[in-house]
Amino acid sequence: MVMKTSEESRPTESAAGATTPWPADIKMRAAGLDFYYGGKQALHSIGLQVPTGRITALIGPSGCGKTTFLRVLNRMYETVPHALPQGEVLLDGEDIFSLDVVKLRRRVGMVFQKPNPFPKSIFDNIAYGLRINGMAREGSMAEAVEKSLRRAVLWEEVKDQLHKSAYALSGGQQQRLCIARALAVEPEVLLLDEPCSALDPIATAKIEELLFNLKEICTMVIVTHNMQQAARAADYTGFFLMGRLIEFNKTAVIFKTPARKETEDYITGRFG
């Protein structure tokens, strides 16, 4: 597995035992990450760095491991029995496997493929994360909810119906609600697992635009099946194939001058 980087995000290879300062422009780093489902190995020695404040896209054909990798980043694989990662994943220099999982998930949030709002009101959906993490007293809850809804570009559409059920919203609105809900706990990283795959193009465009505006406050990693989306929205792209990271670089490089033949074949649609 070859990892190409530009001058901007210089990897600091740490020698055994040496402590190098964690660079500010890298948010998360995986090194030598293997992943097993039962006896089967799903990821092979993945190593990549997620740059801070940027959108990183993970592309690849179905079953290539990109979603598996994404779910390691906030330890969501723990809901599946016999799922076992091996290797190193660091968030701001800290090993995520030794962190308290609840604290990790507050810092690394997730938006799922199909919108999954809770069967509660719009307000309570957003407030849920705040309440369970003790993040806002009931008095300031309304402000916090408004802030999240504005960031997800949903406030104007729902401000008069905050106490209606979340299920009354359309698909695109529900997904933006889920983004607002994830943003409410002010995560440092937001993981998005094919967030627009169940939505129409207009809803997709709205979401891509809001993700662009979120870069200032949040690092994002987005798994997508849609190459045009990666090309449009992402700063960096990683190409996965059969559980391996084939190539990782700035999006422009990946799409215009890929270094590996597999990448080029995928990009040009020869398979996948």
Next chain:
Amino acid sequence: MSLRTRWRKIVNVVMLSLTGLCALFTVSVLFFILGYLLYYGGKSLNWAFFVNLPTPVGESGGGMANAIVGSGKLLLLASLVGVPIGLLGGVYLAEFGGRTFSFLVRYTTDLLNGVPSIVMGIFAYTLIVLPMKHFSAFAGSMALGVMMIPIAVRATEESLRAVPLVLREGALALGASKWRTVATVVVPAAIRGIVTGIMLTLARVAGETAPLLFTAFSNRFWSSGWNQPIASLPVMIYTYAIAPYDDWHRQAWAAGLVLLGFVLLANIGARFLVSRGVSFRQV
């Protein structure tokens, strides 16, 4: 039309009629019972029935107020035992159980459900009535409560399983612990199914007579507290129906109507809840 075609058509008609008749018979049994109860029970149903205590034989104007209240009390205490245990047991099976242990629990729960109610009665008699040396509402409630557990467990477990995994993951991804997710997202999402299960289990247990015969026994007066024998509708029906007094027969019909009314209401209410239930509207 050839002979074969004609034969086929005859067979079709015969089978359709046969199956239709059986379905009709099934439905008509219920309506028959209902009709009988409405006729005979309806005649004897009056305000006195609901408000008065049983009177000595020969006196008119007796009622079953104590039995109605008694059944209510028994069901209340039974629910306090059966519902929490059933609910939490169902939560364990759906959310936390390992494969083998869950299988065992589920299997034994189903077996428990099949235990004849009179055996439950003997069980409660031996464990509670004998040491206490008298019949009591407490013993009756315990017998009924234990009978409620299997249905509550299964209904809770199935309702919880019906909640999609993504809903749980959404909560976990926000930093909720497993238990918190279950309590604040999964159970509220499944609440309709759970309530339905509880209503059905109440309906089932409300009419159980055998266990009450030697636990709660009966009482022709008001009972206070939980340590005294208590009257209940099913036992009163039994006592009055086999007695040689017409007035008592009429009251037994009325009691049957009231009991069936309660059971039907609980069942229909439960179905209504389920049918109105929206499931998790996916995009």
